[in-house]
Amino acid sequence: MTQMLPTPDQPLKIGTRGSPLALAQAVETRARLMAAFDLPEAAFEIVVIKTTGDNRAMIDADRPLKEIGNKGLFTKEIEEAMLSGGIDIAVHSTKDMPVLQPEGLIVDCFLPREDHRDAFISSNVDSIADLPSGAVVGTSSLRRRAQLLNKRPDLTVVEFRGNVQTRLKKLADGVADCTFLAMAGLNRLGMDSVATSPISEEDMLPAIAQGTICIERRSSDDMAGQMLAAIHHADTAIMMAAERTLLAGLDGSCETPIAGLAELKDGMVRLRAEILRPDGSESLTDEASAPYADAAQMGADMAARLLERAGEGFFDFKG
Numbered sequence: 308m309t310q311m312l313p314t315p316d317q318p319l320k321i322g323t324r325g326s327p328l329a330l331a332q333a334v335e336t337r338a339r340l341m342a343a344f345d346l347p348e349a350a351f352e353i354v355v356i357k358t359t360g361d362n363r364a365m366i367d368a369d370r371p372l373k374e375i376g377n378k379g380l381f382t383k384e385i386e387e388a389m390l391s392g393g394i395d396i397a398v399h400s401t402k403d404m405p406v407l408q409p410e411g412l413i414v415d416c417f418l419p420r421e422d423h424r425d426a427f428i429s430s431n432v433d434s435i436a437d438l439p440s441g442a443v444v445g446t447s448s449l450r451r452r453a454q455l456l457n458k459r460p461d462l463t464v465v466e467f468r469g470n471v472q473t474r475l476k477k478l479a480d481g482v483a484d485c486t487f488l489a490m491a492g493l494n495r496l497g498m499d500s501v502a503t504s505p506i507s508e509e510d511m512l513p514a515i516a517q518g519t520i521c522i523e524r525r526s527s528d529d530m531a532g533q534m535l536a537a538i539h540h541a542d543t544a545i546m547m548a549a550e551r552t553l554l555a556g557l558d559g560s561c562e563t564p565i566a567g568l569a570e571l572k573d574g575m576v577r578l579r580a581e582i583l584r585p586d587g588s589e590s591l592t593d594e595a596s597a598p599y600a601d602a603a604q605m606g607a608d609m610a611a612r613l614l615e616r617a618g619e620g621f622f623d624f625k626g
């Protein structure tokens with residue numbers, strides 16, 4: 308290390324959103340950096356930043372997020388704080404991150420992936436298959452909604468927004484018969500007992516990057532770069548290369564019904580993808596394997612094949 312490590316007098320400033328899950332992810336990042344460099348907790352400062360997404364989401368609590376804003380809704384203020392030097396690094400759920408970063412910022416650190424599966428949560432029934440005809444599903448995810456309606460057109464989907472705690476409260480209030488959350492979020496909050504059952508990826512292919520934390524920094528910040536390199540997880544980065552080039556190729560954001568999962572096995576990376584019409588009336592899937600070095604190319608090729616099959620207007624809302 309050529310540059311000085313952070314100290315209690317000059318701590319490394321870690322930016323994050325303020326939700327319990329975001330804070331847990333920032334604390335995990337701090338713990339990994341403390342262990343890697345044998346530093347005290349005081350050498351880090353966790354800085355909570357309120358984003359447009361957080362503010363608007365509170366004011367318009369019942370409007371679907373996709374109507375409120377566009378890409379980067381939850382990252383803009385955090386990225387501005389990094390560019391102005393108010394914070395040094397930012398911890399994000401990769402699932403919520405645009406694939407491309409603004410000029411001057413870079414994402415080149417991924418932490419080991421948590422459980423990639425979705426969780427089925429209900430106090431009435433044990434699984435999706437057990438939901439009676441006409442049951443009400445609460446979710447704000449276009450992907451989960453389209454996947455469910457594709458297999459179970461008889462279900463009714465209602466908008467269910469807010470952080471993990473808010474959604475569980477709505478479920479307890481009887482607003483819906485079940486809801487879905489990422490297993491990773493529940494695990495990181497120590498709330499895995501809330502999950503009725505994890506859903507296998509065969510039944511519900513997860514969101515791209517689900518369960519993965521990424522850390523953003525200024526491209527010019529060599530100290531942050533060297534520190535983050537020490538906690539970077541290369542295997543997770545290979546999965547992200549495949550999944551995120553797939554997403555970029557499909558021009559997807561968290562506002563499009565796209566699912567994708569890369570897994571490493573026997574020295575190869577296997578990528579599965581699914582795109583759906585927003586109303587769930589059609590689902591297209593693809594699958595391929597490649598050597599690690601070709602992960603990104605495989606994602607790009609798969610996106611091109613899927614777009615070709617989907618044709619014009621596949622992601623458009625009808626009516």
Ligand SMILES: NCc1[nH]cc(CCC(=O)O)c1CC(=O)O
Nearest residue numbers: 400402488489491492517518519
């Ligand atoms: N869009 C919200 C969001 N972003 C990341 C997670 C969970 C943790 C993860 O997937 O890394 C969640 C909540 C959820 O989908 O249950």
